[in-house]
Amino acid sequence: MTTATATTLDLADIQGDILRAYGNAYASTTYVFVRIGDATAGGAWLAGLADQITNAEPWADGKPGSHLNVALTCAGLTALGLPDDVIGSFSAEFRAGMAGRAERLGDIGRNAPDRWDDGLGTGAAHVLVTVNALDEPHLGRALADLRAEVARHGHEIVVEQAAHTLPGSREHFGFADGFAQPAIEGATDDRAAGGGVPLRGGRWRPFAPGEFILGYPDEDTTLDPERRLPSAPTDPLGRNGTYMVWRKLHQDVAAFRDTISTAARHFEDGDEAKLRAKVVGRWENGSPLVTHPDAPATDFDGAAAGANDFRYHGPDQHGAKCPIGAHVRRSNPRDSIGWEGRLTYRHRIIRRGMPYGDPLPVGAADDGEERGLVFACFNASISRQFEAIQVQWLNDGNVFGLGHDADFLMGGIAEGGSMVVQGECPFYLGPQKPFVTVRGGEYLFVPGIAALRAIATWPR
Numbered sequence: 001m002t003t004a005t006a007t008t009l010d011l012a013d014i015q016g017d018i019l020r021a022y023g024n025a026y027a028s029t030t031y032v033f034v035r036i037g038d039a040t041a042g043g044a045w046l047a048g049l050a051d052q053i054t055n056a057e058p059w060a061d062g063k064p065g066s067h068l069n070v071a072l073t074c075a076g077l078t079a080l081g082l083p084d085d086v087i088g089s090f091s092a093e094f095r096a097g098m099a100g101r102a103e104r105l106g107d108i109g110r111n112a113p114d115r116w117d118d119g120l121g122t123g124a125a126h127v128l129v130t131v132n133a134l135d136e137p138h139l140g141r142a143l144a145d146l147r148a149e150v151a152r153h154g155h156e157i158v159v160e161q162a163a164h165t166l167p168g169s170r171e172h173f174g175f176a177d178g179f180a181q182p183a184i185e186g187a188t189d190d191r192a193a194g195g196g197v198p199l200r201g202g203r204w205r206p207f208a209p210g211e212f213i214l215g216y217p218d219e220d221t222t223l224d225p226e227r228r229l230p231s232a233p234t235d236p237l238g239r240n241g242t243y244m245v246w247r248k249l250h251q252d253v254a255a256f257r258d259t260i261s262t263a264a265r266h267f268e269d270g271d272e273a274k275l276r277a278k279v280v281g282r283w284e285n286g287s288p289l290v291t292h293p294d295a296p297a298t299d300f301d302g303a304a305a306g307a308n309d310f311r312y313h314g315p316d317q318h319g320a321k322c323p324i325g326a327h328v329r330r331s332n333p334r335d336s337i338g339w340e341g342r343l344t345y346r347h348r349i350i351r352r353g354m355p356y357g358d359p360l361p362v363g364a365a366d367d368g369e370e371r372g373l374v375f376a377c378f379n380a381s382i383s384r385q386f387e388a389i390q391v392q393w394l395n396d397g398n399v400f401g402l403g404h405d406a407d408f409l410m411g412g413i414a415e416g417g418s419m420v421v422q423g424e425c426p427f428y429l430g431p432q433k434p435f436v437t438v439r440g441g442e443y444l445f446v447p448g449i450a451a452l453r454a455i456a457t458w459p460r
């Protein structure tokens with residue numbers, strides 16, 4: 001039995017992209033999925049990469065021009081020659097992989113793995129190298145070095161996905177994105193108000209770090225008289241790592257805009273911006289509807305302390321301000337389903353998404369170009385955290401009293417969904433063409449840096 005000893009995070013051993021939002025600090029991110037040619041050569045390549053990846057400590061000499069982070073699929077651990085008993089110590093959903101969980105995730109029909117981009121969900125993607133860069137020259141150099149090293153070791157790049165920040169840190173539908181994040185003890189305690197665990201009397205506390213980083217006490221540990229640590233892979237792999245979900249989501253921007261502008265003709269004097277906000281639960285600049293129901297706060301800063309300090313049940317139990325089915329209300333319902341948030345707080349994720357593709361100019365018809373969101377998130381349990389949000393809250397409305405209504409922003413499981421906007425005069429958004437389609441994805445393990453070295457030098 002493993003018991004909790006210390007709660008100080010070992011920042012020098014935790015990969016930097018988990019606890020730090022590089023996406024907002026860097027203009028470009030490229031995700032490079034590599035297929036390992038041979039286990040020994042794979043280990044040699046990873047040993048070289050381990051010296052280059054960033055950790056979670058503050059930068060002493062300012063922001064580097066570019067840097068790397070590394071994650072592995074289960075097929076990758078097998079290709080690197082890890083023994084079955086070690087692989088068996090990883091979670092069942094990680095071992096099944098995202099494609100293996102497709103039915104559960106609702107990835108059927110247009111979202112099914114057999115329609116995914118080549119190289120994703122087939123077992124060909126072994127290692128994900130995430131390259132963040134300040135600008136094109138830094139990105140070009142980092143990618144050229146990476147491609148050369150991959151080729152020199154006899155491996156193959158199976159997917160290379162470029163992504164980049166859009167002006168104002170917006171996603172393609174036009175909303176500010178990525179600022180509402182969980183507050184973690186020992187890392188982001190100052191974000192507890194609105195980001196932590198809701199307590200009685202409007203108070204909050206940061207999450208136990210084991211919700212997001214393996215090898216530390218989680219919320220169960222804090223309640224357990226024996227202070228047992230949550231399940232994690234065999235040491236040293238179970239220390240300072242986490243699981244990552246990587247999902248490429250195509251966004252049909254023209255369909256989203258057309259649907260809302262057509263529907264808005266019958267909504268509150270044609271208020272299109274407000275109807276868009278009702279679908280997301282925030283105005284385009286990020287102001288929450290529950291605190292700003294009539295108009296956005298002009299100076300809203302999602303990163304400011306307390307910016308996300310709100311609840312739903314007291315101020316807006318019936319969804320008159322922020323609809324019960326709005327994207328942010330269903331993806332983090334807080335106390336929306338009662339019990340002061342105790343039914344929801346174990347299902348939080350650290351989101352690190354980045355848009356890909358060029359924006360569709362305002363007023364333009366669909367140009368058939370690929371654009372969307374690379375949705376990336378980190379959590380200690382993919383099934384309890386990411387999958388619970390996707391399956392129980394986004395794909396299904398039952399827990400919110402919304403029947404089978406799926407998240408209107410994402411679209412239904414196979415086809416588009418519908419949505420009721422609650423209010424004095426409820427408004428119905430009828431069935432629509434889906435706005436978001438899955439192009440592929442992988443479940444990954446993000447090892448601590450010492451664990452990555454252990455994988456690289458595993459006796460083969």
Ligand code: HEM
Binds near residue numbers: 178389
């Ligand atoms: C193309 C797809 C998606 C778009 C355009 C999108 C857009 C947004 C936007 C605009 C916000 C509000 C900004 C913020 O809170 O940072 C948000 C919040 C959020 N989204 Fe999404 N999202 C997408 C997919 C997903 C998926 C697949 C999940 C999880 C399975 C998810 C989970 C969340 C969560 C947990 C929040 C934070 C809510 C809160 O803490 O209040 N999103 N999303």
